Amino acid sequence: MQKPCDEKKEEFKICSGxxxxxxxxxxxxxxxxxxxxxxxxAFYITTLDALVAKxxxxxPYYIIGECNRRCLLxxxxxxxxxxxxxxxxxxxxxxxxxSLPLAIFCLVAKAVGSKIVWIDSIANIECFSMSGRLVLPFxxxxxxxxxxxxxxxxxxxxxxxxx
Amino acid sequence: xxxxxxxxxxxxFERLVEATxxxxxxxxxxxxxxAQVGVCNYKPKNMEYVEMLQKEVYxxxxxxxxxxxxxxxxxxxxMALDNEKPxxxxxxxxxYGEVVNEHQIATAKRFEELGHVLVAYTEExxxxxxxxxxxxxxxxxxxQAKAVADRISKFLNEIRISKEQL
Numbered sequence: 001m002q003k004p005c006d007e008k009k010e011e012f013k014i015c016s017g018x019x020x021x022x023x024x025x026x027x028x029x030x031x032x033x034x035x036x037x038x039x040x041x042a043f044y045i046t047t048l049d050a051l052v053a054k055x056x057x058x059x060p061y062y063i064i065g066e067c068n069r070r071c072l073l074x075x076x077x078x079x080x081x082x083x084x085x086x087x088x089x090x091x092x093x094x095x096x097x098x099s100l101p102l103a104i105f106c107l108v109a110k111a112v113g114s115k116i117v118w119i120d121s122i123a124n125i126e127c128f129s130m131s132g133r134l135v136l137p138f139x140x141x142x143x144x145x146x147x148x149x150x151x152x153x154x155x156x157x158x159x160x161x162x163x
Numbered sequence: 164x165x166x167x168x169x170x171x172x173x174x175x176f177e178r179l180v181e182a183t184x185x186x187x188x189x190x191x192x193x194x195x196x197x198a199q200v201g202v203c204n205y206k207p208k209n210m211e212y213v214e215m216l217q218k219e220v221y222x223x224x225x226x227x228x229x230x231x232x233x234x235x236x237x238x239x240x241x242m243a244l245d246n247e248k249p250x251x252x253x254x255x256x257x258x259y260g261e262v263v264n265e266h267q268i269a270t271a272k273r274f275e276e277l278g279h280v281l282v283a284y285t286e287e288x289x290x291x292x293x294x295x296x297x298x299x300x301x302x303x304x305x306x307q308a309k310a311v312a313d314r315i316s317k318f319l320n321e322i323r324i325s326k327e328q329l
Contacts, residue, residue, distance in 0.1 A: 012323050021171055022238035029241075033312035038319050053218070068263070092326065095315060115322050117315055123237040125269040141318045143311065146273075159314035160307030163241045 012038060015091035015109070017045025019066070019099045023121055026097040028054055029162040030119065043089060047101045064101050069130065075104065082108040090114075097121055097162070103131035106139070115140040122146070122161055128153075166228035167198035167210070168221070170236040175202040176261050179253050182286040183232055184209050191293045196232075197224055230296050234261075235271035235282070244279060249299040251281045251292050278302035 014037070018027035024046060034040070044061035046052060055061045064081045067074035082105040094109045095117040096102040106116045120132040122145040128136065136142055142156050150158035167183050169176040180200045186192050187209035198212035199221065216224065225231065226246060233239040235252040243250035252274075254267035271282040279301050283292040 012319075012326065014319070022236060022241065025238050025241050029306075029308045030312055030315075033308040034316070036313060036316040038316070038323050050218075093319060093322065115318075117318060119311065121237060122241075123266055123270050125266070125273050129266075140322075141315065143314065145311075157314070160310035162308045162311055163237075163244060163304060163306075 011042075011092075013089065013091045014039050014041040014093050014095060015043055015045060015089065015114075016041035016095045017064075017102050017105060018097045019101055020046055020048040020050060022123060023097045023099055023102070024054075026119070026121060026162045030095075030097070031058070041095070042091070045085070045096075045102065045105055064105060067101050067104070069100065075100075078104050079108065086112055086114070093117060095119075098129060098131050100131040100134075103134045106135050110138050117141045117143070119143045119162070120145065120149075122163055124149075164224075164228050165192060165194050165196045165230050165232060166224045167196055167200075167212075167232045168225075168234075168239060169199065169201040169203075170234050170239055171215075172201065172234065172236060172255070172262070174255070174261055174263075175204070176234050176255055177203050177205040178259060178261065178286065179232070179234060180207060180212075181205045182253070182289055183207075185286075186289055186293060189290075191290045194229065197228075199224075230299075232296075235267040235274075235280075237270060240270070240274055240280060244301065244304045247301060247303065249281075249296055249301055250279075251283060251296045251299075253283045253286075253289070277304075279304060 018024040044055045047066045049063050062085050064078050067078045078101045086108045091114050093115045097119045098121050116139045118135045118139045120128050144150050145161040147158045150156045184207040196210035198210050199216050200212045230249040232251045235254040252271050254271045255261035257265050274280045275282045281292045283289045
């Protein structure tokens with residue numbers, strides 16, 4: 001059922017997502033400690049239908065597919081799927097631990113006005129991931145899990161590590 | 164039982180599987196080894212192995228193992244820290260096409276410095292590190308996820324308020 005417009009305006013919609021694997025583990029760690037957030041995520045994003053069991057418990061989720069920089073066709077697929085989800089859901093905020101498919105999702109979400117919270121993976125110790133560097137110019141809150149990296153860049157904060 | 168895993172990474176890491184197999188042959192590993200070898204053309208001779216395990220089965224072997232040998236993937240390191248499991252890692256290397264960049268070396272190095280894992284940077288380093296693994300007690304890691312979540316919470320409140328003011 002379609003909600004009336006004024007009600008919809010008051011909704012504060014959080015989207016949270018991560019690629020399958022280590023990125024998802026990091027996100028789950030974050031979500032375990034997210035009791036103080038003003039809202040729980042309204043929906044989730046991941047990249048493979050394997051290992052979604054833990055997300056399933058939390059709420060509705062979408063699968064946007066995997067891609068890497070070497071396969072533009074897959075990048076395009078992720079872009080199209082992201083666009084569909086973003087247009088339908090219109091999240092106020094996207095909170096993600098990466099990687100590239102989620103960076104593409106962030107790009108699309110930012111284009112329609114979502115705020116972006118990017119937590120670069122703890123795996124990136126000496127420099128940010130390629131997907132992190134892609135998101136850095138337009139992220140609204142960019143967190144690193146290593147203090148050394150926050151000193152190297154402006155607009156990057158260290159608030160702790162997820163593991 | 165020692166659990167050997169190359170993670171869920173889509174590229175093969177035969178070098179670690181073969182080196183571990185050789186270590187068993189040479190007597191540096193006395194315990195039985197069970198392995199998730201991933202994409203792998205090398206056929207281990209001294210251990211039971213499967214290409215890929217279901218998550219639940221993977222968790223079962225991980226928890227049951229006395230120690231774990233793996234690539235320097237963050238997921239595996241995180242899991243070892245969670246389970247307080249002695250972990251020996253060997254970083255995947257870009258030059259062998261095992262990974263897309265050299266981030267696993269940095270990961271291995273940092274977690275090694277923090278006392279969380281043992282690292283064999285090459286196959287040659289394995290005998291020494293396997294010896295250490297027998298008595299290795301990983302340094303537990305303090306969970307800072309709450310601090311990160313609270314920082315995000317502050318941001319969420321800021322933007323929610325600014326949205327309401329629109």
